[in-house]
Amino acid sequence: MKDVAARAGVGLKTVSRVVNEEPGVTPDTAARVQAAIDALGFRRNDSARLLRTRRTASVGLVLEDLADPFYAALSRAVEDVARSHGALLFTGSSAEDPRREQELVLAFCARRVDGLVVVPAGEDHRYLLPEIAAGVATVFVDRPAGRLDADVVLTDNAGGTREGVAHLIAHGHRRIGFIGDQPGIHTAGERLRGYREAMAAAGLAVRPEWYAMGPTTPERVEAALDAMLNGTEPVTALFAGNNRVTVTAVRVLAARPDPVALVGFDDFELADVLDPAITVVAQDAPGIGRVAAQQLFRRLDGIAAEEATRTELPVRLIERGSGEIPPAR
Amino acid sequence: MKDVAARAGVGLKTVSRVVNEEPGVTPDTAARVQAAIDALGFRRNDSARLLRTRRTASVGLVLEDLADPFYAALSRAVEDVARSHGALLFTGSSAEDPRREQELVLAFCARRVDGLVVVPAGEDHRYLLPEIAAGVATVFVDRPAGRLDADVVLTDNAGGTREGVAHLIAHGHRRIGFIGDQPGIHTAGERLRGYREAMAAAGLAVRPEWYAMGPTTPERVEAALDAMLNGTEPVTALFAGNNRVTVTAVRVLAARPDPVALVGFDDFELADVLDPAITVVAQDAPGIGRVAAQQLFRRLDGIAAEEATRTELPVRLIERGSGEIPPAR
DNA sequence: CTGAAAGCGCTTACAG
DNA sequence: CTGAAAGCGCTTACAG
Numbered sequence: 001m002k003d004v005a006a007r008a009g010v011g012l013k014t015v016s017r018v019v020n021e022e023p024g025v026t027p028d029t030a031a032r033v034q035a036a037i038d039a040l041g042f043r044r045n046d047s048a049r050l051l052r053t054r055r056t057a058s059v060g061l062v063l064e065d066l067a068d069p070f071y072a073a074l075s076r077a078v079e080d081v082a083r084s085h086g087a088l089l090f091t092g093s094s095a096e097d098p099r100r101e102q103e104l105v106l107a108f109c110a111r112r113v114d115g116l117v118v119v120p121a122g123e124d125h126r127y128l129l130p131e132i133a134a135g136v137a138t139v140f141v142d143r144p145a146g147r148l149d150a151d152v153v154l155t156d157n158a159g160g161t162r163e164g165v166a167h168l169i170a171h172g173h174r175r176i177g178f179i180g181d182q183p184g185i186h187t188a189g190e191r192l193r194g195y196r197e198a199m200a201a202a203g204l205a206v207r208p209e210w211y212a213m214g215p216t217t218p219e220r221v222e223a224a225l226d227a228m229l230n231g232t233e234p235v236t237a238l239f240a241g242n243n244r245v246t247v248t249a250v251r252v253l254a255a256r257p258d259p260v261a262l263v264g265f266d267d268f269e270l271a272d273v274l275d276p277a278i279t280v281v282a283q284d285a286p287g288i289g290r291v292a293a294q295q296l297f298r299r300l301d302g303i304a305a306e307e308a309t310r311t312e313l314p315v316r317l318i319e320r321g322s323g324e325i326p327p328a329r
Numbered sequence: 330m331k332d333v334a335a336r337a338g339v340g341l342k343t344v345s346r347v348v349n350e351e352p353g354v355t356p357d358t359a360a361r362v363q364a365a366i367d368a369l370g371f372r373r374n375d376s377a378r379l380l381r382t383r384r385t386a387s388v389g390l391v392l393e394d395l396a397d398p399f400y401a402a403l404s405r406a407v408e409d410v411a412r413s414h415g416a417l418l419f420t421g422s423s424a425e426d427p428r429r430e431q432e433l434v435l436a437f438c439a440r441r442v443d444g445l446v447v448v449p450a451g452e453d454h455r456y457l458l459p460e461i462a463a464g465v466a467t468v469f470v471d472r473p474a475g476r477l478d479a480d481v482v483l484t485d486n487a488g489g490t491r492e493g494v495a496h497l498i499a500h501g502h503r504r505i506g507f508i509g510d511q512p513g514i515h516t517a518g519e520r521l522r523g524y525r526e527a528m529a530a531a532g533l534a535v536r537p538e539w540y541a542m543g544p545t546t547p548e549r550v551e552a553a554l555d556a557m558l559n560g561t562e563p564v565t566a567l568f569a570g571n572n573r574v575t576v577t578a579v580r581v582l583a584a585r586p587d588p589v590a591l592v593g594f595d596d597f598e599l600a601d602v603l604d605p606a607i608t609v610v611a612q613d614a615p616g617i618g619r620v621a622a623q624q625l626f627r628r629l630d631g632i633a634a635e636e637a638t639r640t641e642l643p644v645r646l647i648e649r650g651s652g653e654i655p656p657a658r
Numbered sequence: 659c660t661g662a663a664a665g666c667g668c669t670t671a672c673a674g
Numbered sequence: 675c676t677g678a679a680a681g682c683g684c685t686t687a688c689a690g
Contacts, residue, residue: 001683011661016685024659041459046439048380048683052666056376058419058440066408067615069598072401079395079422088436090387091420093408107417110375111387130370250602269398270599273579286396330667340677345669353675377667381682665686674676 001042008036019044050112059296060090060108062101063119063141067093070243070266070285071119074141077289078117085297087114098122109136115296117289120145123184137299141292143186144310151299153292153311155283157187157265160315161194162201164263164281165239167317169202172327173237173261176204177228178211179221179249180241188213191241191265210235216244218251225252229260236327237261243268250274261325263317272320279323282316330371337365348373379441388625389419389437391430392448392470396422399572399595399614400448403470406618407446414626416443427451438465444625446618449474452513466628470621472515473639480628482621482640484612486516486594489644490523491530493592493610494568496646498531501656502566502590505533506557507540508550508578509570517542520570520594539564545573547580554581558589565656566590572597579603590654592646601649608652611645 005015010033017025018033025033036042050056061078063071075091082089090108094101101121105128108116115137118125123146132138132150140152168176178195181188192213199206209231212224221244228235238253238260240246246264253260264271267282291311298304334344339362346354347362354362365371379385390407392400404420411418419437423430430450434457437445444466447454452475461467461479469481497505507524510517521542528535538560541553550573557564567582567589569575575593582589593600596611620640627633 005661012683013661013685014659017660020685026659029659041463043435043439043459043463045380045441045683046436047376047385047441048666049685050666051374051377051380051668051683052685054666065405066395067398067402067405069396069398069401072398072404073396075401075420076394076396076422079420083421088419088440089421090417091404091408092412092418093405106372107375110372111417112374112376130372134370134372247599247602254602268598270576270597270603273576273583274599274602275604334677341667342669342677343675346676349669355675358675374667377682378669379682380667380684381669383682660690662689663687666684668682670679670681672677672679674678 001044003040004033004036004042007040008033056112056114057086058088058090058111058113059115059117059293060092060105060111060113061117062092062094062104062108064096064121065093066091069268070283073285074119074289077286078293081290081293081297085300094119094121096121098124102127105131109134114300115139117141117292117296118145119143122146125150137296139292139296139299141288149308151292151295151304151309153288153295153313155187155288156312156314157190158194158197159312160281160283160317161191161239161241161265162198163315163317164265164279164323165195165198166202167279167319167323168237168239168261168263169198169204171237171261171324174204174327175207175210175233175235175237177225177235177238178241179224179228179238179245180211180213181216181245183213188241195239207231207233209233213241216242216248218248221245221248222252225249229256235260237263237325240264242266246278246280250278258328259325260328261323263323267318274322276322276325277320279320280318282318284313284315287313330373332369333362333365333371336369337362385441385443386415387417387419387440387442388444388446388622389421389434389440389442390446391421391423391433391437393425393450394422395420398597399612402614403448403618406615407622410619410622410626414629423448423450425450427453431456434460443629444468446470446621446625447474448472451475454479466625468621468625468628470617478637480621480624480633480638482617482624482642484516484617485641485643486519487523487526488641489610489612489646490520490568490570490594491527492644492646493594493608493652494524494527495531496608496648496652497566497568497590497592498527498533500566500590500653503533503656504536504562504564504566505539506554506564506567507570508553508567508574509540509542510545510574512542517570524568536560536562538562545571545577547577550574550577551581554578558585564589566592566654569593571595575607575609579607587657588654589657590652592652596647603651605651605654606649608649609647611647613642613644616642
């Protein structure tokens with residue numbers, strides 16, 4: 001900028017005015033400055049500019065895995081909102097490792113991002129307290145923060161599962177299984193709760209061998225499902241607590257002679273092309289990302305309420321066939 | 330930092346030393362500085378630091394759509410390489426709009442990212458010339474840059490398609506169709522070329538109604554496929570030029586009485602659960618991202634050759650059933 | 659309409 | 675081992 005000023009024979013501030021299209025520059029002067037800019041190939045250094053303005057016009061997004069379709073869709077929505085507010089997006093994957101989550105978050109804060117959208121991996125987010133006090137707006141997504149009162153945007157996990165299980169009950173099922181993710185994961189716990197509530201609401205007892213929580217590896221899901229199907233009171237329907245479980249369940253059930261009804265939490269591509277097509281409780285991944293990002297910018301613009309908000313987004317039951325199979329005789 | 334220095338009763342430079350763990354500070358002094366840091370909740374402002382060091386330790390990734398599984402996997406790989414080099418990742422989706430691509434690229438450059446990984450949307454990247462001259466390392470990915478000599482990492486599109494089509498030929502097919510994306514898209518053109526070459530290598534003529542290029546909307550793909558299947562010389566097998574085409578083809582073919590062989594370019598989740606399971610020519614999305622990012626850091630570390638490199642990654646034919654269906658009698 | 663000075667929060671190059 | 679001065683590339687607050 002100094003070079004431009006020298007070449008155009010003006011002061012620094014005048015170059016700044018032209019670059020920022022501020023008023024109060026003679027067309028003549030502006031033209032001279034512009035010529036110097038073009039000749040020198042000058043491009044404003046936004047990092048320097050932002051050091052002075054104290055707004056970096058960037059937000060950081062920390063999620064579990066950028067390559068996961070659910071988070072990929074969420075990211076894209078956050079990106080779109082950020083763009084509409086003139087902000088750039090940093091992204092980072094925690095790989096479900098609390099240490100890595102913290103590293104990323106603090107790295108973003110060290111860059112002085114204006115705000116943060118975080119899918120929590122850890123259980124204690126008090127490390128963010130000084131950052132939040134320093135003015136970094138933070139919104140949690142998909143799972144609430146641990147030991148910290150902050151904005152959070154969630155899917156209605158319990159409600160969605162209740163709806164899916166009630167759907168199976170409405171189709172005549174009484175013995176319904178549930179296979180979920182690790183019990184420590186918030187979404188997994190909420191979905192299990194929804195399952196229990198739906199069964200209770202219908203006056204149906206839940207036998208301990210009908211539900212299983214744990215890693216979503218194919219081996220473990222298959223073992224859990226086998227146990228449910230081969231017990232003394234075998235289930236006639238399964239509610240799959242997430243995508244991974246659903247896919248394995250599809251494979252296992254396809255190999256069995258008698259049909260078992262299946263409803264899965266979270267939609268996936270080609271669910272409608274399978275035979276039978278898979279009935280799912282669909283989450284709104286872009287919606288979650290959008291709402292979270294909007295809340296973030298509301299905070300940044302100072303138009304959000306003081307207190308932390310908690311938003312639960314509704315799910316959508318999509319009937320495709322697998323969830324409407326009647327109980328085997 | 331000034332506050333920390335004042336509180337610890339030392340100079341700025343000493344605080345800087347402690348913060349950066351530089352040697353040459355008495356344990357005693359260091360402890361005093363550290364105490365001040367903790368008391369004040371000081372966190373180094375990396376943006377300011379990087380203004381001075383002239384390295385932002387960040388790279389920008391511009392791709393078509395962060396929510397697309399292929400690009401999501403690619404992004405994750407770029408992120409991992411960036412992390413291993415201590416760099417943060419900006420991401421942005423061009424939505425296949427050249428103007429938006431340029432906006433994003435220039436915004437990243439204005440932040441002075443060290444390097445850029447770009448999936449080109451436009452056809453002319455000369456706008457990057459000044460940036461590259463200014464030292465921004467740039468690697469193109471998935472498609473080559475337009476009118477610019479730069480590093481590029483590609484899938485072996487033509488070779489992969491040759492292999493897939495040859496596979497169909499080896500299974501007895503003589504009349505093979507090809508449905509691809511818009512002819513302007515580099516990957517689409519390359520795959521069409523591979524199809525032609527494989528047919529020619531087997532001495533098979535290609536009738537004009539056997540291949541169709543255009544948007545990958547279900548309507549258009551369905552119409553193209555119908556035309557190929559109902560002509561006077563109907564095809565007995567189809568090579569689908571990408572994911573979207575494959576999915577629509579699966580739907581259309583499932584509704585037909587006689588089986589048609591199908592090989593698709595690019596793998597997708599659940600391809601193995603469909604009936605028949607889908608034979609594909611699989612791209613290595615993480616591999617492409619990794620190789621591109623590695624080339625980027627090689628440039629940044631000054632250990633890359635002067636000339637632009639062109640890398641083509643091999644594909645993998647995965648036989649699952651649909652590609653091994655013999656020609657209908 | 660225009661510009662000189664100070665400052666954003668750090669590091670670099672020196673001197674002691 | 676320690677620190678004062680200058681500077682990274684901009685903007686802010688002022689003065690003319």
